Amino acid sequence: MAEIRLEGISKRFGAVSAVSDLSLAVDDGEFVVLLGPTGAGKTTTLRLVAGLERPDAGRISIAAIDVTRAAPAVRDVAFVFQQYSLYPHLTVFDNLAFPLRSPLRPMAESAIKARVEQVAKLLRIDDKLANSATRLSGGQMQRVAIGRALVRQPSVYLMDEPLSSLDAKLRADLRLELKHIQRDQGATMLYVTHDQIEAMTLATRIGVLEAGQLVQVGTPREVYGNPASAYVATRLGSPAINLLPRSCFPNLAMPAEAVTLGARPEHLSIRRANGNADGRISRVEHLGDQNHLHIDLGGASLVTLVDPEEPLAEGDPISVTFVDPLLFDAVGHRVRV
Amino acid sequence: MAEIRVQNLEKSFGSFHAVRGSTFTVEDGGFFCLLGPSGCGKTTTLRMIAGLELPTAGSISLGGEDVTFKRASSRDIAMVFQLFALYPHMTVRGNIAYPLKNIGTPRGEIRRRVEEAARILRITPLLDRPVGGLSGGDRQRVALGRAIVREPKAFMMDEPLGALDSEFRHLMCGELRALHDRLGATTVYVTHDQLEAMSMADTIAVMNNGMVEQLGPPQEIHDRPATLFVADFIGQPPMNFLPFRGPIPKGSAEIAFAGGTQAVPMLAENHPEGEYVLGIRPEHVRISDTGALRGTVYGSDYLGTNQIVTVHTTLGQVRVRLVSATPVPEGSTVGLSFVPDRISIFARSSGRALERFAGAGHG
Numbered sequence: 050m051a052e053i054r055l056e057g058i059s060k061r062f063g064a065v066s067a068v069s070d071l072s073l074a075v076d077d078g079e080f081v082v083l084l085g086p087t088g089a090g091k092t093t094t095l096r097l098v099a100g101l102e103r104p105d106a107g108r109i110s111i112a113a114i115d116v117t118r119a120a121p122a123v124r125d126v127a128f129v130f131q132q133y134s135l136y137p138h139l140t141v142f143d144n145l146a147f148p149l150r151s152p153l154r155p156m157a158e159s160a161i162k163a164r165v166e167q168v169a170k171l172l173r174i175d176d177k178l179a180n181s182a183t184r185l186s187g188g189q190m191q192r193v194a195i196g197r198a199l200v201r202q203p204s205v206y207l208m209d210e211p212l213s214s215l216d217a218k219l220r221a222d223l224r225l226e227l228k229h230i231q232r233d234q235g236a237t238m239l240y241v242t243h244d245q246i247e248a249m250t251l252a253t254r255i256g257v258l259e260a261g262q263l264v265q266v267g268t269p270r271e272v273y274g275n276p277a278s279a280y281v282a283t284r285l286g287s288p289a290i291n292l293l294p295r296s297c298f299p300n301l302a303m304p305a306e307a308v309t310l311g312a313r314p315e316h317l318s319i320r321r322a323n324g325n326a327d328g329r330i331s332r333v334e335h336l337g338d339q340n341h342l343h344i345d346l347g348g349a350s351l352v353t354l355v356d357p358e359e360p361l362a363e364g365d366p367i368s369v370t371f372v373d374p375l376l377f378d379a380v381g382h383r384v385r386v
Numbered sequence: 387m388a389e390i391r392v393q394n395l396e397k398s399f400g401s402f403h404a405v406r407g408s409t410f411t412v413e414d415g416g417f418f419c420l421l422g423p424s425g426c427g428k429t430t431t432l433r434m435i436a437g438l439e440l441p442t443a444g445s446i447s448l449g450g451e452d453v454t455f456k457r458a459s460s461r462d463i464a465m466v467f468q469l470f471a472l473y474p475h476m477t478v479r480g481n482i483a484y485p486l487k488n489i490g491t492p493r494g495e496i497r498r499r500v501e502e503a504a505r506i507l508r509i510t511p512l513l514d515r516p517v518g519g520l521s522g523g524d525r526q527r528v529a530l531g532r533a534i535v536r537e538p539k540a541f542m543m544d545e546p547l548g549a550l551d552s553e554f555r556h557l558m559c560g561e562l563r564a565l566h567d568r569l570g571a572t573t574v575y576v577t578h579d580q581l582e583a584m585s586m587a588d589t590i591a592v593m594n595n596g597m598v599e600q601l602g603p604p605q606e607i608h609d610r611p612a613t614l615f616v617a618d619f620i621g622q623p624p625m626n627f628l629p630f631r632g633p634i635p636k637g638s639a640e641i642a643f644a645g646g647t648q649a650v651p652m653l654a655e656n657h658p659e660g661e662y663v664l665g666i667r668p669e670h671v672r673i674s675d676t677g678a679l680r681g682t683v684y685g686s687d688y689l690g691t692n693q694i695v696t697v698h699t700t701l702g703q704v705r706v707r708l709v710s711a712t713p714v715p716e717g718s719t720v721g722l723s724f725v726p727d728r729i730s731i732f733a734r735s736s737g738r739a740l741e742r743f744a745g746a747g748h749g
Contacts, residue, residue: 216423217580244552246689249688285690287690337609338621338707341585
């Protein structure tokens, strides 16, 4: 049993409220990703759970034990930072073994060896164990940093953008590995990122943070398909959801309180117009596997996806139909139909 | 005229060969991207064009003039770096004006050019603000402003968007390309981000181990990769690679594959007995009961509009891009089929794509 419970935690730094009245439960074996832009309070929340910061209010428990005032060392959490901080004078093996050699938790050297080798194999760095930690590529170093967290088998893992310093390809590979390791071990994970793809692909549930507040928690499909606000809707989806003023579409029937129409690619049906055109294609952006279509529509401009085989070109007149778009009111809250 | 010609350019640092024999031409007014993983030599190439490094061998000409060993300051090139080094104690205006003040431009002229640059970059309201409080994007616009006021022959940009959030980066790509279209100045742009390169460049040079592996327009590099490296580096997720054995006779449009046959684009040459690789992008794989290759669904990455399904087969892992509405249960057995004219075939030993019959397939 190793669930994390945050109840009404708040943290201020001087005049800035970094986290306010945040409540969240991460169940045993769950992978929760906190998503938000810089300054939303993601990292502060993680540091509060780790014990690196102390909350001004609220209560934190790990595995049903109140740790609100406990020192980081006794919390049995492993923290992986964005910048891998390895011991440069040690080998990969000794870096991985380091947390196990802590005088607080004595362990036989043979058991340490077995554990390190098991984790190294999992992360596919078992052929690098004798290397000096500095003679590794960035991806390998980050694997060692993740490995150092895994060897300890802590109650919970806390990760702060562990993949963001890696290049795109490596990030995609490690993402898939991390997800399988977490699932196979049944580990409880609280993970922080501003990368929506990491959030969508890794999370059992996503928590979206806005200015220190948790504004929506749900599975990736719930948060993407059924966002509570325009803010949440813009956090997920690529290209980003098109937010269009209602006034551009006087002929569309919608509730009186709706002032903004949110349209993702799947909410738009686009055809070449023969006759009455609604809009015009302003640019076709070739991104290889997918093309982004830039459209001028009733005084608004929007971006959507189009199959590269689709014979649509710059300047083409088009007719556009909205299919169950999302609606938002004047303050950005969702209007449900 | 500011065409850039790079010929047989080489650079060694001690025993390390950073760049080995690059040759390419950047057309006047072109937007040229050097794309590759870290350590491939792209930044070293850019720095040699800018005059910040001297080549070990080869030549560089700028607008018809040989500048190989000329000082950076006499090349009439503006550099934009990833880390926007602005003067923190100056206003936006002071920062943008600095390069002009430095060369003694008259005050009226400075004023005109700074305001023109600010207008193009849409930062006119910020001109008299200190740079300290600006957002990352605005700071990068100021750095760009400082480059464009000089009205140089060419711009060299070294991952100028690397420090920005991914969402914002894409937005800035659109802006940079629009800016390029307005100014028409020759631009060489270094990045490891294929999306940046795909969305902005007229021509991309994909670099690996100090060499240019492929040179061409973005769509061609994506659709017709010349090597396994390029096929693997471009595309998110990358191309799937599945092994098979030849020979493949000239003019044949079929290969022996996965215990059956697979239609492929017709090849222009005879290829002997040996190991080959079938390459197919995730968007050109279909899940179908009639597919010769079968496998087990390992997992699916939900991406909103689309999902990427990973299937484990006896020949290796295959990723498939599907719309999210199609359910593909984990652990289920599925058949896979490939769009024949989208298949690339590579020789395993050389890593190079085999030549097709001219006119075979698309593009």
